[in-house]
Amino acid sequence: MTRVGFLGPLGTFTEQALLTQADLAAGELVPLASVPDVLAAAESGEVDLGFVPIENAIEGSLNVTLDTLAFESELLIQREVIIRVELNLLVRPGTGLGDIERVMSHPHATAQCRRFLADELPGVTIEAANSTAEAVRLVGEGVVPEGTAAIGTALAAELYGLEVLRTDVEDHPENQTRFVVVGRDTVPGPTGHDKTSIVCFQHADRPGSLLGILQEFAARAINLTKLESRPTKRGLGDYCFVIDLEGHIADELVADCLRDLKSKQADVKFLGSYPAAGEAGEAVRRDAEVAWREADEWVRQLRGRVRL
Numbered sequence: 001m002t003r004v005g006f007l008g009p010l011g012t013f014t015e016q017a018l019l020t021q022a023d024l025a026a027g028e029l030v031p032l033a034s035v036p037d038v039l040a041a042a043e044s045g046e047v048d049l050g051f052v053p054i055e056n057a058i059e060g061s062l063n064v065t066l067d068t069l070a071f072e073s074e075l076l077i078q079r080e081v082i083i084r085v086e087l088n089l090l091v092r093p094g095t096g097l098g099d100i101e102r103v104m105s106h107p108h109a110t111a112q113c114r115r116f117l118a119d120e121l122p123g124v125t126i127e128a129a130n131s132t133a134e135a136v137r138l139v140g141e142g143v144v145p146e147g148t149a150a151i152g153t154a155l156a157a158e159l160y161g162l163e164v165l166r167t168d169v170e171d172h173p174e175n176q177t178r179f180v181v182v183g184r185d186t187v188p189g190p191t192g193h194d195k196t197s198i199v200c201f202q203h204a205d206r207p208g209s210l211l212g213i214l215q216e217f218a219a220r221a222i223n224l225t226k227l228e229s230r231p232t233k234r235g236l237g238d239y240c241f242v243i244d245l246e247g248h249i250a251d252e253l254v255a256d257c258l259r260d261l262k263s264k265q266a267d268v269k270f271l272g273s274y275p276a277a278g279e280a281g282e283a284v285r286r287d288a289e290v291a292w293r294e295a296d297e298w299v300r301q302l303r304g305r306v307r308l
Contacts, residue, residue: 005047011156077272
């Protein structure tokens with residue numbers, strides 16, 4: 001049975017996203033205390049796959065995930081999963097809004113509720129937890145003082161005996177989080193609707209260096225879905241670029257682009273090629289497969305006319 005490590009404890013959004021993937025949910029699910037713990041367990045082989053958040057529509061990238069994959073790990077992304085995030089204000093039974101003195105959750109979650117907290121709970125203390133479910137567990141088990149509320153999932157409220165005082169407290173209704181499945185060594189085969197992630201390091205910080213990188217993609221009409229600069233940890237002002245692009249390393253255009261980047265830049269780290277998420281993903285993959293078969297038959301017929 002496949003062992004899948006995920007950001008725990010039970011009741012996190014990570015678990016909620018994981019359970020949308022039937023093949024992964026059928027495995028042995030292993031909740032771990034933090035994102036670094038999940039990635040370390042996947043790297044060491046303690047679990048077969050890791051499942052972690054990497055990006056939120058409001059707060060952007062989860063730097064601990066991105067930086068670990070970019071600088072400290074040889075794990076490869078196997079899949080991405082995107083779900084809508086519904087944040088709730090959770091309290092011990094009998095607690096009213098006026099009784100709340102502090103709110104606990106993962107920093108990304110509280111940051112997604114800034115407006116609600118400022119309008120409804122001005123002046124309360126914000127405390128950080130390793131995950132939304134960890135915050136809910138601490139409040140539910142009475143580890144933290146009276147008057148502490150948590151921001152988390154309705155599932156976590158059921159698990160740890162809390163009440164949902166307010167639903168959908170996030171500031172933006174179209175709040176989505178992107179999760180990735182990571183593993184060792186293997187790259188999933190192309191599906192026709194894929195994404196590739198890389199980290200591009202520069203020889204030096206000089207005018208036009210980013211333009212030179214982007215021109216490689218533009219020349220081949222490769223669409224970028226993400227471009228983010230991150231400090232390399234080697235010195236102030238030394239940055240690399242994390243890039244997500246449409247396509248698969250098995251596609252000749254993508255392979256040619258990465259080949260040129262690798263030869264011209266200081267280094268390119270490959271983070272994986274994997275099926276892209278999205279509501280229309282399966283339809284796009286089916287259409288791509290049909291189009292590929294038709295194009296393959298067309299080429300086969302043309303080659304059949306070549307005189308040898």
